[in-house]
Amino acid sequence: MRKSERGVETGGGLRERKKRETKKRITETGIALFLQKGIDRTTLDEIAEAAGISRRTFFYYFASKDEILLSLQSGIGEMLSDAVRKASPTSTPIDAVRDAVVSVCSAIPTADMIEMDWLMRTSPSVQARKQVSYVQQEGEIFEALKERWPDPERSTALRIVAMLSVGAMRIAGDMFNREQGTRPMAELLVEAFDSVVREVRLGDTRA
Amino acid sequence: MRKSERGVETGGGLRERKKRETKKRITETGIALFLQKGIDRTTLDEIAEAAGISRRTFFYYFASKDEILLSLQSGIGEMLSDAVRKASPTSTPIDAVRDAVVSVCSAIPTADMIEMDWLMRTSPSVQARKQVSYVQQEGEIFEALKERWPDPERSTALRIVAMLSVGAMRIAGDMFNREQGTRPMAELLVEAFDSVVREVRLGDTRA
DNA sequence: ATAATTATCGCACTAAGTGTAATTTTACAA
DNA sequence: TTGTAAAATTACACTTAGTGCGATAATTAT
Numbered sequence: 001m002r003k004s005e006r007g008v009e010t011g012g013g014l015r016e017r018k019k020r021e022t023k024k025r026i027t028e029t030g031i032a033l034f035l036q037k038g039i040d041r042t043t044l045d046e047i048a049e050a051a052g053i054s055r056r057t058f059f060y061y062f063a064s065k066d067e068i069l070l071s072l073q074s075g076i077g078e079m080l081s082d083a084v085r086k087a088s089p090t091s092t093p094i095d096a097v098r099d100a101v102v103s104v105c106s107a108i109p110t111a112d113m114i115e116m117d118w119l120m121r122t123s124p125s126v127q128a129r130k131q132v133s134y135v136q137q138e139g140e141i142f143e144a145l146k147e148r149w150p151d152p153e154r155s156t157a158l159r160i161v162a163m164l165s166v167g168a169m170r171i172a173g174d175m176f177n178r179e180q181g182t183r184p185m186a187e188l189l190v191e192a193f194d195s196v197v198r199e200v201r202l203g204d205t206r207a
Numbered sequence: 208m209r210k211s212e213r214g215v216e217t218g219g220g221l222r223e224r225k226k227r228e229t230k231k232r233i234t235e236t237g238i239a240l241f242l243q244k245g246i247d248r249t250t251l252d253e254i255a256e257a258a259g260i261s262r263r264t265f266f267y268y269f270a271s272k273d274e275i276l277l278s279l280q281s282g283i284g285e286m287l288s289d290a291v292r293k294a295s296p297t298s299t300p301i302d303a304v305r306d307a308v309v310s311v312c313s314a315i316p317t318a319d320m321i322e323m324d325w326l327m328r329t330s331p332s333v334q335a336r337k338q339v340s341y342v343q344q345e346g347e348i349f350e351a352l353k354e355r356w357p358d359p360e361r362s363t364a365l366r367i368v369a370m371l372s373v374g375a376m377r378i379a380g381d382m383f384n385r386e387q388g389t390r391p392m393a394e395l396l397v398e399a400f401d402s403v404v405r406e407v408r409l410g411d412t413r414a
Numbered sequence: 415a416t417a418a419t420t421a422t423c424g425c426a427c428t429a430a431g432t433g434t435a436a437t438t439t440t441a442c443a444a
Numbered sequence: 445t446t447g448t449a450a451a452a453t454t455a456c457a458c459t460t461a462g463t464g465c466g467a468t469a470a471t472t473a474t
Contacts (some may be wrong), residue, residue: 015451017443022452043429054454059431131338149369160374167370199364200407220419222471229421250460261423266462 013187026051030068037188039123077140079104084144105185114181139164167194233258237275246330284347286311291351304372305400312392321388345373375399
């Protein structure tokens with residue numbers, strides 16, 4: 001009888017589901033507290049208690065407090081790389097990245113983006129790690145581009161494309177913040193990429 | 208009589224001189240320990256004891272352990288900006304930055320660079336802060352470029368130049384590390400800037 | 415000399431993060 | 445069903461970074 005009661009649509013076993021739920025609960029309560037009182041004034045004990053776990057268990061899921069935020073941003077890099085790898089062969093590398101970034105970012109609600117953007121800027125340590133993640137993303141984009149356009153002659157050009165792409169993303173992010181999220185990120189991204197491409201005439205890089 | 212004994216060539220008062228000496232002593236003993244046992248395995252107590260000060264006094268000079276390293280890198284940004292502001296009006300913006308970076312880096316002994324480079328890569332937190340300093344430098348370079356080429360029409364182009372410059376610096380840094388400091392930084396910088404300019408045809412950006 | 419700064423220090427405290435070992439929960443097979 | 449291996453959760457003690465505060469000693473100015 002227990003057997004029939006036991007998880008009917010348990011997506012991948014009870015254990016993993018619980019784990020996913022716990023991690024999600026920690027993340028959500030953590031972010032909620034961060035938004036309430038700021039990252040620095042939120043202690044791990046508070047997060048643990050609010051999430052109904054012990055202090056020690058927190059470190060079973062995250063290596064540090066900052067990683068709550070970073071865990072949200074992770075996964076985006078992979079989605080981006082995948083999208084780049086599937087890019088149309090007729091497009092320019094930078095257009096491929098642009099389209100990938102736009103499509104990935106479009107899936108994120110603007111409200112969430114504003115919150116994340118605010119949190120990222122409040123704590124210096126998180127801001128520092130964000131920069132690191134930018135560098136990582138640049139590397140991932142570069143690798144994806146190399147797979148899609150495997151001509152070794154163009155390798156340097158592709159690295160520059162990756163650099164400029166991340167640069168455009170940062171420009172768009174700054175605009176988004178400056179305008180308090182009035183305009184959607186996708187729009188700002190297109191603008192930023194366009195201005196970069198225009199200034200640099202990157203269209204020529206192809207073929 | 209005391210009056211005549213008192214500081215003859217005290218460069219700016221006894222107090223300031225002592226302070227400078229103490230700060231220098233902390234920095235040097237700190238770096239020495241970092242190189243011996245790594246940043247993470249060096250505690251503040253060890254640094255303080257080796258430098259002959261109390262743990263508390265350390266925080267009178269530095270806000271954190273990492274800042275020992277960062278304090279060395281500080282000042283470079285300013286030198287860079289100054290050099291850019293004094294650039295020849297006939298040169299291309301990116302060439303101005305290139306020359307500035309090369310001249311500033313040429314003043315740093317290769318041995319020191321290898322040490323610093325190694326230290327920066329060992330500790331994650333320091334690495335993160337290094338990325339932040341890159342972003343700051345990009346901003347400073349951008350501001351300097353705008354002063355030198357004040358045409359508002361070109362502002363975006365200058366921001367991209369600043370981005371690409373920092374990118375070239377990072378590329379050169381990676382090469383420097385990969386080659387274990389076999390070739391001088393100045394040479395690698397010239398190469399990196401050249402390849403960036405070549406790929407992107409940045410010469411056209413002028414005029 | 416005396417008074418005002420300023421550097422140095424000690425102490426107690428908070429909070430992040432780690433090591434270890436015990437305990438509970440889940441998975442799986444006899 | 446039950447025993448057992450593996451994984452999740454917890455408690456406890458510990459190290460270390462960093463802060464607040466107040467006392468003390470050294471420098472400087474009057």
